[in-house]
Amino acid sequence: GAGVSQSPSNKVTEKGKDVELRCDPISGHTALYWYRQSLGQGLEFLIYFQGNSAPDKSGLPSDRFSAERTGGSVSTLTIQRTQQEDSAVYLCASSFARTANTEAFFGQGTRLTVV
Amino acid sequence: QKEVEQNSGPLSVPEGAIASLNCTYSDRVSQSFFWYRQYSGKSPELIMSIYSNGDKEDGRFTAQLNKASQYVSLLIRDSQPSDSATYLCAVGRDNYGQNFVFGPGTRLSVLP
Numbered sequence: 001g002a003g004v005s006q007s008p009s010n011k012v013t014e015k016g017k018d019v020e021l022r023c024d025p026i027s028g029h030t031a032l033y034w035y036r037q038s039l040g041q042g043l044e045f046l047i048y049f050q051g052n053s054a055p056d057k058s059g060l061p062s063d064r065f066s067a068e069r070t071g072g073s074v075s076t077l078t079i080q081r082t083q084q085e086d087s088a089v090y091l092c093a094s095s096f097a098r099t100a101n102t103e104a105f106f107g108q109g110t111r112l113t114v115v
Numbered sequence: 116q117k118e119v120e121q122n123s124g125p126l127s128v129p130e131g132a133i134a135s136l137n138c139t140y141s142d143r144v145s146q147s148f149f150w151y152r153q154y155s156g157k158s159p160e161l162i163m164s165i166y167s168n169g170d171k172e173d174g175r176f177t178a179q180l181n182k183a184s185q186y187v188s189l190l191i192r193d194s195q196p197s198d199s200a201t202y203l204c205a206v207g208r209d210n211y212g213q214n215f216v217f218g219p220g221t222r223l224s225v226l227p
Contacts, residue, residue: 031213042219043159043203056214091158095213102147102213104205106158 002026004107006092012113013082021077021110025094032075033093033104034067043091049075050097082114118142119206119218127224134191136221138204141185147207148180148187152200153220159203163189194225 005024013019025032034046045059049069060066064082069075079086089111095104120139128134136150147166151159163178165171165187171178177190187206191198204218 033215035217043217045216048214050209050213093215097213102207103149103161103164104213104215105161109158 004092004094004105006090006107006110008110009108010111010113012115015084015114016081018078018080019082019112021079021090021092021112023075023077023092023094023107025073025075025092026096026105028096029094030072030097031095031104032069033095034075034077035091035093036088037091037109038088046077046090079112082112084114087112087114118208118216119204121202121204121218121221123219124222125224126221127226128194130194130196130225130227132194132225134194134198134223134225136189136191136202136204136223138187138189138218139185140187140204140206142206142208143182143185145182145185145206145208147213148178149205149207149215150176150178150187150189151203151205151217152198153203154200162202191223194223196225196227199223199225 007022030051032049035043047067048056064080067077089109091109093104093106150162153159165178165180175192179188201220203220205215208214
């Protein structure tokens with residue numbers, strides 16, 4: 001597609017429920033990233049997928065968080081047993097691995113509110 | 116030491132002035148560097164990328180990189196009120212120049 005697409009744009013869920021956030025990267029981009037941004041804070045790295053390599057999961061805050069990338073394209077971030085501190089904007093980005101012009105482009109984000 | 120550091124600001128400059136934003140990074144082998152602008156409530160948008168030592172100019176924006184000092188900066192000439200935003204410095208950590216880590220951002224306010 002023309003840009004990184006995320007869905008849903010907004011999600012309100014009850015504490016303890018599971019949620020799935022979807023990211024559709026720019027076509028052909030080999031790398032995909034998930035970041036989290038709490039209100040007034042910076043970008044917190046969550047996970048990085050690069051081609052067929054094992055993902056860098058070092059940023060996932062707990063085992064309630066997991067992510068998959070199917071067929072090297074669409075990614076789903078799953079948060080199990082949501083907590084109020086999970087409320088944030090979840091941002092997805094994608095980029096193309098090459099020797100230059102490796103810039104990442106962001107989707108519009110999913111605003112998650114846990115009540 | 117955090118991987119990427121920036122002054123949080125706010126940095127206030129009068130309209131028409133030059134705004135200077137600074138960023139330092141800890142991983143000496145980093146090869147790719149980026150500046151993003153983020154308006155309140157919006158996603159980050161790419162302004163500049165720089166990969167080699169020296170200056171890179173694009174319109175009113177100039178990125179400067181000094182790998183020996185592990186320092187990258189962004190200059191905004193003729194600052195406009197519409198430039199008021201948070202500016203994020205990002206550094207690519209892996210062999211592809213990716214796996215980006217972001218600094219905390221500097222909030223810039225351009226006063227009319």
